[in-house]
Amino acid sequence: MSLLIVVAETFEFQDGTLHLAPAVPFAIVENLKQGDQLELLRPDGTSVKTRLHCFDFLVPSREKIGLCLNKPLTKADIPAGTEVWTVASSEP
Incomplete structure (x- = not known):
């Protein structure tokens, strides 16, 4: 496992x-x-456990990208x- 971010805020x-802040450097999520x-x-x-729903493409990117999650999680689930x-x- 690898740490991506520590959530500061969830929108x-x-x-x-659900859109998480802070954004993650490209190098970490490549x-x-x-x-x-x-x-x-x-x-x-x-x-x-959940799955990555999508990425937030930020403008300007500042070499970072946002992470998005989806239902059934809510903002209250991600303090x-x-x-x-x-x-x-587990796949080869």
Whole structure:
């Protein structure tokens, strides 16, 4: 597993997508793709597995990209301080 970010803020759009801040440097996510499994480790010690819904392409990018998650998670499920980790694939 590899740490992507520690969430400072979560924004929930009307369509239910969750947009996480801060953005992640391109170099860290270069092998990450839509649908990859992530693990969220919350400040209270609980964790939840989810999948990357999409990327936020920021303008100007400043060499960073945002991460988006989707339902069934809500903003309340991702408090500030939540760590977002990649989950190693079991595929060869």
